Amino acid sequence: MTKENPAGAPPLLPIGVIARRSGVAVSTIHFYESRGLITSVRTEGNQRRYAPVVLRYIAVIKVAQRTGIPLEEIREALRRYPPGSKLSAAQWKTLASEWRDDLDERIKRLTRLRDELNQCIGCGCLSLEDCPLRNPGDSLGSKGPGARILERP
């Protein structure tokens, strides 16, 4: 029986260990925590201790990011389950399916764009009226300042 830990529960990990094992920087973990993506408890000395499951959380976050989901949305998705909960296989399946659909949509858009581009390489007009490339149709929501996220309108 360890001291800071009720019987049976796996031991809590300090941030350095999480960083090493997950492959992300300590500062990133701080950042994720500040954004509510992961949680920790504190020692008497105010140092963070993480349940091992956060390694899984970080893995999930990274995968979601690779598919192009912004952190904010990832947080919302994770929020659906109690913070720091076990994140079961079923839950992962749900999340991953949503993200896959999202990714699929993105791929479709890009593929359509590529086809249009191919067409247009033949014609070369870029005419405002005729060219499909010039009439995005959907995806015309570029408002406000800030970095433009490439493809995800």
Add this chain to the structure above:
Amino acid sequence: MTKENPAGAPPLLPIGVIARRSGVAVSTIHFYESRGLITSVRTEGNQRRYAPVVLRYIAVIKVAQRTGIPLEEIREALRRYPPGSKLSAAQWKTLASEWRDDLDERIKRLTRLRDELNQCIGCGCLSLEDCPLRNPGDSLGSKGPGARILERP
């Protein structure tokens, strides 16, 4: 014969007209010019006047952006031709082909990712050792601060 214009050349346009016809904000045109993507001449009164071809330039820029090419690269690509030059059909073909290939590569990466995700939805392990999702293989170049461009490693 107009005054500011040698015989035969099409008349130069003020920035407001370019903005209206191209669909981008005046501030954006300023910005593109400051980044060397387009050029203008000035009137005696220091106002910008654009050759009509910049409408085409802006069109090209927008298309390239849609395919995910960053402005910096777009500028480099355009730099290969004399600034403000006619941008012939052949030149457009060359640029567009490059960008299409780039886009193609991106699509392939995303497709691979989607397939891996599909696999992983079945297994749900996210194991550091086994899971293909956890071993990006390529694309591990995330260094330094600044916005992470989603997909384009």
Add this chain to the structure above:
DNA sequence: TATTGACCTCAAGTTAAGTTGAGGTTTTAT
């Protein structure tokens, strides 16, 4: 002629996703 609308410059703000650094506290190893 006077106004209004279009322009100009330059500095500063915005977003996302983090990083860097200063100044100070805790833990761990010797």
Add this chain to the structure above:
DNA sequence: ATAAAACCTCAACTTAACTTGAGGTCAATA
């Protein structure tokens, strides 16, 4: 008991691609 390694907080910086705003000039119109 120290010293070194690991942590902590908080503010400021970074990139990309723009936007906003202040303070001032130019040009077309009534």
